[in-house]
Amino acid sequence: MTEYKHETVLLKEATAALAVKPAGTYVDATLGRGGHTRQILNQLTTGRLIAFDQDEAAIATVTADFGTLPKQLTLVHRNFRDLTDALTTLGITEVDGILYDLGVSSPQFDDSKRGFSYRFDAPLDMRMDQRQTLDAKTIVNEWPYADLVRIFSRYGEEHFSKQIARRIEQARTVQPITTTFQLVELIKAGIPAKARRTGGHPAKKVFQAIRIAVNDELSALESFQSLEDRLVKTMFKEVSSVQDVPRGLPVIPASAQPNYRLVNRKPILPSEEELAVNHRAHSAKLRVIEKIHD
Incomplete structure (x- = not known):
């Protein structure tokens, strides 16, 4: 425990x-x-x-x-x-x-099994309510390129949204992306090396964006980072x-x-x-x- x-x-x-x-x-x-x-x-x-x-x-x-x-x-x-x-x-x-x-x-970040954190290798999940069907794995593997770009840009304010989304799109045609560390590596690959050296962990913005999309957080608020x-x-x-x-x-x-x-x-x-x-x-x-x- x-x-x-x-x-x-x-x-x-x-x-x-x-x-x-x-x-x-x-x-x-x-x-x-x-x-x-x-x-x-x-x-x-x-x-x-x-x-x-x-x-x-x-x-x-x-x-x-x-x-x-x-x-x-x-x-x-x-x-x-x-x-x-x-x-x-x-x-x-x-x-x-x-x-x-x-x-x-x-606790949600620190529970490695929940998939919220880029610090732990875990299944892509990120559901706050585990009764729901939509999870991070579904978004990463099934959402169209344009939708990935949209959420990375809007919810994560990620400047390299298109490059990261393209890396994900290419990788998932070979095999499903199922873990947080797989996603982290794709995010890193989509960000120029110079940009990765500043601004904290390179996966932070995309993980935030996917978390918000999975849990429909901003829509719920309209009814921190x-x-x-x-x-x-x-x-x-x-x-x-x-x-x-x-x-x-x-x-x-x-x-x-x-x-x-x-x-x-x-x-x-x-x-x-x-x-x-x-x-x-x-x-x-x-x-x-x-x-x-x-």
């Missing part, structure tokens, strides 16, 4: 931003290994917390850690895209706060901005006022102390938005 060490990034900052009321109702949209969930639970008395995760391993681990789940906590084995439907089923029509911790958790943060920033700006109104109006009508308020215009970043003990915190950014009226 593999033992995982998981440090929840921006733990106190994220839960403090919720301004938890002891009797309130809250949602942890991404349970992971339960760091945020426990922090919120510690502040509840008669309140309620519903925690979602599509990863069965996350649900099982947190359940085992608790032994007996606190009465305030409900775990839901579903993607947060189903949040509204699941809450309705539970009889919940409004909540006081929602926390999203986007991206892949450390810089791409995810930019999407969150754009969404928050849209819903917190005044709607189009004629120029020169002395007073903006109530119908044009936004329903949300940005709590922090710039993201909250990990402290130097946190970065010193958790290197995976470097890419974390916390953005907070408050609903001010319906």
Whole structure:
């Protein structure tokens, strides 16, 4: 059995931003290994917390850690895209706060069998929800060249998307690409040697792109890496901005006022102390938005 060490990034900052009321109702949209969930639970008395995760391993681990789940906590084995439907089923029509911790958790990266990491040789998988059929192997071996280029460029911001996709296309006609290390070698072959010497591991961007495509992550968010943060920033700006109104109006009508308020215009970043003990915190950014009226 593999033992995982998981440090929840921006733990106190994220839960403090919720301004938890002891009797309130809250949602942890991404349970992971339960760091945020426990922090919120510690502040509840008669309140309620519903925690979602599509990863069965996350649900099982947190359940085992608790032994007996606190009465305030409900775990839901579903993607947060189903949040509204699941809450309705539970009889919940409004909540006081929602926390999203986007991206892949450390245990998913560190479990060599899951295929998320270019550091381990493993079957190409990358499914967060292992009940689904689409996996990384299917994308790499069956998706057309044009689709590979599209996801490498859009989800990974990979400058050499065409070259890498062409290498994959050529290799899979000879034999299926089934492991992470096979894919890593093809990615390296598609990137000029000079470019491989800078910017971290050459497979990082493509692995991120395939992971996002496998799990339909950005679509779920619209219902962390810089791409995810930019999407969150754009969404928050849209819903917190005044709607189009004629120029020169002395007073903006109530119908044009936004329903949300940005709590922090710039993201909250990990402290130097946190970065010193958790290197995976470097890419974390916390953005907070408050609903001010319906």
